[in-house]
Amino acid sequence: MLERYYRVYYGYVLDSLRYLKAGVKFGPDSSIGDAKFVIRIANTEIVIDYSDHLTLAPQFEKYPWYFKFHYSEGYHEAHDNLFPFSPVSFYDWQQYHYLRQQIKYTANGEMILSRQYPHGNALHRRKQVQHLLKDRYGALAATERIEQVQFWKEISNSLVSVCVPGARNNILDRGHLQYLAFGACTISPKIITMLPGFRKLIPDVHYIQCSDDYSDLPEKIAHCRKDRKRCVEIGRNAQQLFLETSTPPELWKWVVTQTQKKRSTMPEPPASLINRTVDVVIISNATNRTLRQVTENCISSLLTSEDDIQFNVVVVESIHGINYDREGVETVYPETPFGYHAYLNLGRKKGSAPYVCLCNNDLVFEKKWASRIIRAMEAQPAIVSASPLCRHYHPTQGIKPNSGLIEGYQVAKHIAGWCIFQQRKIYETIKELDESFIFWYADNDYSETIKYHDLLHVLVTNSFVDHLASTTIRVTEDARRRQLTSQQKLLFDRKWAKT
Structure with a gap:
C-alpha cells in the first residue's frame, strides 16, 4: 500500500511538512487498513x-x-474525534505561490474548461x-487532457470551469481544489467536503x-456570460477560502491546535440504539425435496442466529403449494x-422494517451476523448497503x-x-430494483446503480453468512438459461454504456 499511494497521499502530507521545514523521521509502515495511516x-x-x-x-x-x-457534511459531524x-x-x-502571481482570472475569456480525465x-x-x-459550445469547450501547468494557466483566459467530482458526485477532488486555489470560478454539483x-x-x-445530473449547465454558463464580474468575485472568495484553510x-496549525485539546475515545454505540427489526426476503424455487430442504435449512439458521433481533421473513417461492x-x-x-429483481421487489414491499436483507435460499447464517452489520450502520450512517463475509469465498479473494x-x-x-443488507431508506434514492434483470447481471446492475447515486456499500468482515451453491439458477431449462445470460449481458451493456 505504501508504494502504491506514496506519491499521491503520503507524499502530499510529507511535502507539506517539508515546506514548513519541519523535522520528519520515518518509522515502519503505519497504515491501518485501506487508505489510512498514523503519524506522530x-x-x-x-x-x-x-x-x-x-x-x-x-x-x-x-x-x-x-x-x-x-x-463530509451530513455524515461525519457526529464524531467528536x-x-x-x-x-x-x-x-x-513554491511553484503554486509562483504561479499564483501569474494566473489572473478575469472571466473575460470564452473558453469553458472541463479537462478532467474520465475514469x-x-x-x-x-x-x-x-x-x-x-x-453545445463546440471549440469553446476545452475537454482534452493537457500538461498540468498549462491546465492551470489557461484559467486566465477562461470564462468558467465545469468540475465533475471523482469517486462521488459531491466531493472536492484535486483538480477542482486547484482551480479554487488559483481563484477560478467553477461549476459543480453540491460539494459536501468540509x-x-x-x-x-x-x-x-x-x-x-x-444539478446533480448537470442538465442545467447551459443555464449556469449563460449566467456566467451575463455576469462576469460575479464570476470573478466567486473565484476570489474561493481562493481566499483555500488560503485560509x-x-x-494553515493546515498544520489546524492539526496542532486540535491535538492540543483534551479528547477521549468514543464508546461503541449502546445496544439500545439499534432498531432490532429486519425484513428478510428469500428467493426459493423448490422443484424437488432437496431444494426445499435447502430453503428450510436457510430459514432455520436465520431464525436461530440472533437473540435480540426480530426477523420478518418473506419467502418468495416459485412452486405453488410449498x-x-x-x-x-x-x-x-x-x-x-x-x-430475481422482480421477486425481491415483491418480497421487500411486504414489510416496513428499517432494515431489509435480500437473500438467496442457499445460505447459512452465523450468530450475530445481523447485529454486527447494524452496529456498523449505526456507527456510520452513510453505510446504506452491506454484505456479510462468506468464509468459503472471500478468503479466496484475499479477504480475511x-x-x-x-x-x-x-x-x-x-x-x-x-x-x-440495506437500510430501507436506500429505496428513496434508487426507487426499485430494475426488473429487467432476471438473474445474471442483477448484481452488476445493483452495483452500478448505487455507484451512480454515490451510495456507500461495505463488506462487513466480522459478519458471517456462508453461501453454499447457486441452487436457484440450476433448475432452469436451457433456453431460459440462455436468456438469463447472453440477453442479460446485452441489456446491462446498453444500460450502462459498457460497449
Missing part, C-alpha cells in the same frame, strides 16, 4: 484517512484524533458532461452549484415468471475474517449478491 506529532498519535469515500477505519472511535481528507484535513491539492508549494466512478459523468459541452475549521464551500459564494501553514409458514415467516407465490469494513462495488468480492 510531538508524541501525539493521529490518524490520516485519505479515502475518497465515507467509511472510517474499523474501531475509529479508539483514535482521539482522526483527520479525514474528505470529511473526527476532523477535516484538506484533500490533495499541490506537492510543490473510475467518474467515467460516465465526465464523459456525459464533456459530450454535452462539446455538442475543510479545516469545519469550513464549508458555499454555493454562489465559493462556486456555482448545478489549505496551505501548509409452504414455509411459521411464526415470523410468510410464503408468497408470484404470478409472474421468475425474475475480522479485517474491518471494506468499502467497494466489485460484484461478489464486495457486493455479495447472495446476501445484501
Whole structure:
C-alpha cells in the first residue's frame, strides 16, 4: 500500500511538512487498513484517512484524533474525534505561490474548461458532461487532457470551469481544489467536503452549484456570460477560502491546535440504539425435496442466529403449494415468471422494517451476523448497503475474517449478491430494483446503480453468512438459461454504456 499511494497521499502530507521545514523521521509502515495511516506529532498519535469515500477505519472511535481528507457534511459531524484535513491539492508549494502571481482570472475569456480525465466512478459523468459541452459550445469547450501547468494557466483566459467530482458526485477532488486555489470560478454539483475549521464551500459564494445530473449547465454558463464580474468575485472568495484553510501553514496549525485539546475515545454505540427489526426476503424455487430442504435449512439458521433481533421473513417461492409458514415467516407465490429483481421487489414491499436483507435460499447464517452489520450502520450512517463475509469465498479473494469494513462495488468480492443488507431508506434514492434483470447481471446492475447515486456499500468482515451453491439458477431449462445470460449481458451493456 505504501508504494502504491506514496506519491499521491503520503507524499502530499510529507511535502507539506517539508515546506514548513519541519523535522520528519520515518518509522515502519503505519497504515491501518485501506487508505489510512498514523503519524506522530510531538508524541501525539493521529490518524490520516485519505479515502475518497465515507467509511472510517474499523474501531475509529479508539483514535482521539482522526483527520479525514474528505470529511463530509451530513455524515461525519457526529464524531467528536473526527476532523477535516484538506484533500490533495499541490506537492510543490513554491511553484503554486509562483504561479499564483501569474494566473489572473478575469472571466473575460470564452473558453469553458472541463479537462478532467474520465475514469473510475467518474467515467460516465465526465464523459456525459464533456459530450454535452462539446455538442453545445463546440471549440469553446476545452475537454482534452493537457500538461498540468498549462491546465492551470489557461484559467486566465477562461470564462468558467465545469468540475465533475471523482469517486462521488459531491466531493472536492484535486483538480477542482486547484482551480479554487488559483481563484477560478467553477461549476459543480453540491460539494459536501468540509475543510479545516469545519469550513464549508458555499454555493454562489465559493462556486456555482448545478444539478446533480448537470442538465442545467447551459443555464449556469449563460449566467456566467451575463455576469462576469460575479464570476470573478466567486473565484476570489474561493481562493481566499483555500488560503485560509489549505496551505501548509494553515493546515498544520489546524492539526496542532486540535491535538492540543483534551479528547477521549468514543464508546461503541449502546445496544439500545439499534432498531432490532429486519425484513428478510428469500428467493426459493423448490422443484424437488432437496431444494426445499435447502430453503428450510436457510430459514432455520436465520431464525436461530440472533437473540435480540426480530426477523420478518418473506419467502418468495416459485412452486405453488410449498409452504414455509411459521411464526415470523410468510410464503408468497408470484404470478409472474421468475425474475430475481422482480421477486425481491415483491418480497421487500411486504414489510416496513428499517432494515431489509435480500437473500438467496442457499445460505447459512452465523450468530450475530445481523447485529454486527447494524452496529456498523449505526456507527456510520452513510453505510446504506452491506454484505456479510462468506468464509468459503472471500478468503479466496484475499479477504480475511475480522479485517474491518471494506468499502467497494466489485460484484461478489464486495457486493455479495447472495446476501445484501440495506437500510430501507436506500429505496428513496434508487426507487426499485430494475426488473429487467432476471438473474445474471442483477448484481452488476445493483452495483452500478448505487455507484451512480454515490451510495456507500461495505463488506462487513466480522459478519458471517456462508453461501453454499447457486441452487436457484440450476433448475432452469436451457433456453431460459440462455436468456438469463447472453440477453442479460446485452441489456446491462446498453444500460450502462459498457460497449
